[in-house]
Amino acid sequence: MILDQIVSKKYEELMNIKAPKRSLYDALSCDDISIIAEIKRASPSAGAIAEDVDAANRARQYEAGGARAISVVTERHFFKGDLKMLQLAKESSNLPILRKDFMFDELQIYESLFAGADAVLFIVSILKGNKLCDLVKLAQDLGMETLVEVHDEDELTEALKSDAKAIGFNNRDLKTMTVDMGRCESLIKAFRLLEPGSERKLVAESGVRTKEDVKRLQELGFDGILIGETLMRSSNPTNLLKELLGDTR
Numbered sequence: 001m002i003l004d005q006i007v008s009k010k011y012e013e014l015m016n017i018k019a020p021k022r023s024l025y026d027a028l029s030c031d032d033i034s035i036i037a038e039i040k041r042a043s044p045s046a047g048a049i050a051e052d053v054d055a056a057n058r059a060r061q062y063e064a065g066g067a068r069a070i071s072v073v074t075e076r077h078f079f080k081g082d083l084k085m086l087q088l089a090k091e092s093s094n095l096p097i098l099r100k101d102f103m104f105d106e107l108q109i110y111e112s113l114f115a116g117a118d119a120v121l122f123i124v125s126i127l128k129g130n131k132l133c134d135l136v137k138l139a140q141d142l143g144m145e146t147l148v149e150v151h152d153e154d155e156l157t158e159a160l161k162s163d164a165k166a167i168g169f170n171n172r173d174l175k176t177m178t179v180d181m182g183r184c185e186s187l188i189k190a191f192r193l194l195e196p197g198s199e200r201k202l203v204a205e206s207g208v209r210t211k212e213d214v215k216r217l218q219e220l221g222f223d224g225i226l227i228g229e230t231l232m233r234s235s236n237p238t239n240l241l242k243e244l245l246g247d248t249r
């Protein structure tokens with residue numbers, strides 16, 4: 001019967017959407033440090049960075065340089081991003097794609113899934129009460145992975161109540177926009193005390209500029225580093241990634 005055939009095809013399509021195809025967790029589980037390379041057109045701290053970036057080409061360049069995952073900032077008004085960039089990055093690379101946006105509603109999780117995100121980022125400071133745990137669960141139930149971002153120890157304590165498999169320590173103070181690399185350093189120490197022997201993966205975020213920064217974060221024990229502006233300002237991000245990773249592999 002034609003209706004059975006239609007439903008069966010629809011089921012197949014839905015299974016494709018739900019399947020966790022590319023794992024950020026696996027990308028962060030290598031022996032050496034992994035770079036999550038970010039596609040970001042603009043930001044409140046930097047203004048316009050690369051508003052006409054070709055997301056497909058950038059994703060290919062990042063993969064060729066040795067990035068193990070790609071973050072796409074999809075926020076429209078302050079970062080000039082959109083979901084089309086995420087779709088293009090997904091289609092033109094084999095890497096897990098993280099949607100970096102400001103997520104506080106269930107609808108945004110479904111939207112991320114349909115756009116092809118493999119993982120979504122949650123910022124603890126904008127989620128109240130049980131919302132973080134609920135959204136992490138929803139994303140994971142739908143087959144996506146989660147990276148939960150914190151800026152201080154109180155937020156870290158909140159993050160650890162969730163089932164997120166990866167925690168991001170952001171060096172950027174979102175009130176003053178200043179970057180302090182020491183933030184990662186103190187937060188990783190706090191994390192080790194709060195959750196000894198944890199299986200969670202740890203990502204350092206923001207303000208990474210040099211191979212010395214990368215080496216330092218590797219020595220501190222981070223599994224991954226999220227790098228945006230430094231890569232976006234480069235006309236040859238493939239070579240820059242190789243250079244940044246040079247001392248680590």
Ligand SMILES: O=C(O)c1ccccc1NCC(=O)[C@H](O)[C@H](O)COP(=O)(O)O
Nearest residue numbers: 043044045046205206207208227228229
């Ligand atoms: O980048 C900003 O100005 C910003 C402002 C307000 C909220 C979030 C913001 N950035 C998001 C990020 O966390 C960064 O895009 C990401 O960590 C990469 O940072 P960077 O390598 O310094 O571009």
